[in-house]
Amino acid sequence: MLFIWPVVTIVLFRLRPLNEALAWTIIAGYMLLPRITAFDLPLLPAWDKELVPSLFAAIMCFALVASDKTSRQGRATQRVDAGGPIADGFTIRRGKVLFWGLIVLLFGSPLITVMNNMEPLVEGDRFLAGLELYDGLSVNLNLLVGLAPFFLARRYLNSPESHVVLLKVLVIAALGYSLLALYEVRMSPQLNRIFYGFSPHRFLQNVRYGGFRPVLFLYHGIWVAILFSIAVIAAGALWREFKGTESARRWLLACFWLLMTLVLCKSMTALVIALLLLPLVLFTALQLQLLAAAAIASVVMLYPSLRGADLIPTQQIYSLVAGISRERADSLQYRFDAEDAMLLHANRKPLAGWGSGGRNRVQTENDRTIATDGYWIIVTGVYGWMGYIAQFGLLGLSTVLLAFNRRRFNLSPATAGLTLVLAGSLIDLLPNATISPVVWLVAGALMGRYQTARAIEKTRDIRAARVTASGRHEEQLRPPSAAAEEKPAYTRPPLHIRKPREG
Numbered sequence: 001m002l003f004i005w006p007v008v009t010i011v012l013f014r015l016r017p018l019n020e021a022l023a024w025t026i027i028a029g030y031m032l033l034p035r036i037t038a039f040d041l042p043l044l045p046a047w048d049k050e051l052v053p054s055l056f057a058a059i060m061c062f063a064l065v066a067s068d069k070t071s072r073q074g075r076a077t078q079r080v081d082a083g084g085p086i087a088d089g090f091t092i093r094r095g096k097v098l099f100w101g102l103i104v105l106l107f108g109s110p111l112i113t114v115m116n117n118m119e120p121l122v123e124g125d126r127f128l129a130g131l132e133l134y135d136g137l138s139v140n141l142n143l144l145v146g147l148a149p150f151f152l153a154r155r156y157l158n159s160p161e162s163h164v165v166l167l168k169v170l171v172i173a174a175l176g177y178s179l180l181a182l183y184e185v186r187m188s189p190q191l192n193r194i195f196y197g198f199s200p201h202r203f204l205q206n207v208r209y210g211g212f213r214p215v216l217f218l219y220h221g222i223w224v225a226i227l228f229s230i231a232v233i234a235a236g237a238l239w240r241e242f243k244g245t246e247s248a249r250r251w252l253l254a255c256f257w258l259l260m261t262l263v264l265c266k267s268m269t270a271l272v273i274a275l276l277l278l279p280l281v282l283f284t285a286l287q288l289q290l291l292a293a294a295a296i297a298s299v300v301m302l303y304p305s306l307r308g309a310d311l312i313p314t315q316q317i318y319s320l321v322a323g324i325s326r327e328r329a330d331s332l333q334y335r336f337d338a339e340d341a342m343l344l345h346a347n348r349k350p351l352a353g354w355g356s357g358g359r360n361r362v363q364t365e366n367d368r369t370i371a372t373d374g375y376w377i378i379v380t381g382v383y384g385w386m387g388y389i390a391q392f393g394l395l396g397l398s399t400v401l402l403a404f405n406r407r408r409f410n411l412s413p414a415t416a417g418l419t420l421v422l423a424g425s426l427i428d429l430l431p432n433a434t435i436s437p438v439v440w441l442v443a444g445a446l447m448g449r450y451q452t453a454r455a456i457e458k459t460r461d462i463r464a465a466r467v468t469a470s471g472r473h474e475e476q477l478r479p480p481s482a483a484a485e486e487k488p489a490y491t492r493p494p495l496h497i498r499k500p501r502e503g
Contacts, residue, residue, distance in 0.1 A: 001033055001196070002047060006056045013060040019162040022057050023169040023441070026149050029053030030437045031177055031227075035192065035200040035219055045145045050437060054148035061156055090155055095401065095451045102397075106147075106390035109383050110139040113352040121359050131355045139356060149437045150394060150444035157441070158448025163414040164241060166445055167234045170421075170438070171254055174231030177216065178261040181224060184214035185264045192217055208266040223436065225267030226428045229274040230421045230438075232258045236281035237417020268321075268328055269431055273424045286416040287406050293419035294403035297396035300426040304380050304388060308343055335431060338362075338370045339377050346381040353384030375433040395439070396426060398447040409453045418442060 008028075012021040033049035040046045092099075114136035121128040157166055180191060189206045192215065193199050206212055206221055213221040235255035242248040255278075262274055280289050299306065306312050314336050322329035341362045346353065354360040360381030362370045372378050379388050399419045402411065425439045 002039075002049070002052050005029055005033060005052050009053065009056040009060060013064065017165075018061060018064055019157055019159075019165050020169065022061060022152060022156055023166050024173075025053050025057040025060075026152075026437050026441050027169055027173050030218075031173060032217055034196040035217060036198065045141050051145050054145065054152070054437065058148060058152055061152060090158075090452065092451050093453070095447075098397070099447070099451065102390050102393045105386055106143060106394070107140050109352055109386035109390060110136040110143070110355075112386065113139075113355045113383060116349060116352050117355045117359060121354075123363060126363060128357060128359055131357070131359075135356065146435075146437075147394070147440055150440040150447070153441045153444030154448035154451070157445040158452045160412040160415055160449075163412065163418050163445060163449070164238070166442070167238050167241070167414055167417065167421075170234045171231055171238060171251070171258070174228055174234075174258055175254055178228070178258060180216055181214040181228070181261055181265065184216065185212055188212045189215040189221070211266065213264075213266040221265065222267055222270070222432050223434050225262060225265040225270035226273070226425065226432070226434045227436075227438065228258055228262040228265060229270040229428075230424050230442075232262060232274045233277050233281055233421050233424055234417065236278050237414060237420070240281060240413040240417060243413075268325070269428060273427050277420050277424050281417050281420055286411060286413060289416040289420055290399075290403040290406045290411065293416075293423040294400045296423040297399040297426055300376070300430065301389075301392045301396045303376050303430060304343065304346075304385075307339065308347070332431070335373055338372070339374060341370055342372060342377050342381055346377070346384070349384060351384050352386050353380065353382050356382055373433060374431055375429040375435050378433055394447065395422070395443045398443065398450045399423065401450050402446065405450070405453070409449075411449075415446070415449055418446060422446060 009021075009025045012024050015021075016024065029049060029052065033052065035049065039048075045051050111133075114131045114133060118130040118132070120130050153166075156162070184191060189199070189212060196217075200215060200219060206215055208221075214224050215221050216224055218224050218227070232255055235251050235258055238251040239248050239255060242251060259274060259278070262271055265271075277292075280292055284292075303312070318329055318333055318336070321332050342360070345362045346360065358369075360378070361372065372381070376388070376392070379391055383391070399422055402409065402415070402419060422439070422442045425434070425442065428434050
């Protein structure tokens with residue numbers, strides 16, 4: 001399947017507009033390609049479900065845009081124009097220094113991490129060799145592959161129209177995925193074994209509340225649940241976008257169907273996220289949606305500091321969850337304790353972290369390694385504050401900046417809904433490591449919207465001016481009315497009308 005997906009990508013880009021083909025390539029590839037199967041070649045990133053869709057989507061995007069620059073005729077130009085203001089150029093109007101500063105920090109921090117961790121790590125019976133320059137280059141290559149959807153979405157999914165397309169693709173893909181999920185809820189998680197010949201996780205981890213939770217072709221049932229959770233929010237955003245039209249009802253029904261599927265996924269965190277954010281999407285003003293998403297993004301970006309300063313009410317959260325499920329509350333408390341130990345370990349090298357290879361892990365007195373679940377604590381331990389600021393800044397800063405400029409940009413319901421989709425994903429990065437190409441795709445679309453907002457509005461003004469000028473030109477060429485025939489409107493015929501020869 002990994003070798004078939006490039007063909008699927010080519011077909012999508014030949015049949016669909018560029019923005020839609022890009023969204024389908026990344027999202028469907030994440031949903032359908034196998035989890036573990038990879039071909040790890042020397043000095044190259046692994047040929048897996050993250051690399052293949054992003055690589056060939058990038059090739060097709062660049063090929064279409066290049067063909068559009070050399071020839072303004074043919075099907076390629078039509079597909080590029082259909083994807084939004086791509087043919088008019090990609091002009092950054094704001095946030096250049098901020099964006100490139102985060103990029104430099106992102107790819108520079110692994111090299112600093114290596115220089116700060118060249119000595120071996122010896123703790124009890126554990127011995128870990130020091131890092132080398134090769135490790136830093138390898139980490140940077142993996143970061144480039146992981147963030148490729150972000151860069152593509154920033155370039156090609158930055159318009160309000162593309163945000164609608166992105167929401168539609170996410171919801172439609174989730175609707176199709178729900179049928180497979182319902183099969184696994186009833187028959188147990190076995191589709192990955194049927195199609196690819198292996199099971200990605202231990203079977204007992206998928207048993208919950210006397211039934212099964214679906215895994216499909218993702219890493220774990222938690223990944224499936226958060227995917228349906230953000231799809232519920234996306235369907236609600238589409239209902240707001242098309243409210244008052246015939247299609248609005250269909251998106252509302254899709255929202256209800258996906259919510260019921262999410263309940264059957266048996267994941268409390270994902271369900272709480274959907275129930276928390278869905279009312280905001282459906283019933284509140286767009287400005288309130290943006291402010292709520294910005295508040296969530298701000299808390300997540302500052303979470304290590306808030307957690308270290310004991311400003312996160314962990315005890316109250318534990319008591320609240322204990323009132324629902326004692327088992328879930330005990331699991332949550334274990335995570336809190338593990339995060340405390342790992343945060344203490346990370347603070348020993350706060351700037352650039354401990355690096356990869358298990359150096360960020362903590363062992364108990366019984367020589368057992370503490371499990372790391374939250375993505376925030378993984379990034380903090382591996383990359384330090386430099387890497388955390390870079391990654392979570394790219395993820396969340398665009399939402400905050402869009403909220404601050406909400407009155408100037410006149411953002412659409414689709415864009416506001418997309419900020420809440422991203423906010424829901426960011427919340428889940430605190431207890432779980434559910435980072436995915438879909439999350440980076442949404443973050444890139446919002447970053448591109450913020451950086452090109454003025455350019456897009458200017459493009460629209462130019463198009464409106466062209467339409468107005470065209471309308472005036474047609475009005476001038478229109479034959480005079482009967483009442484005005486007594487006095488000719490023109491003293492000489494227009495240039496494009498041949499004057500009859502006299503005599």
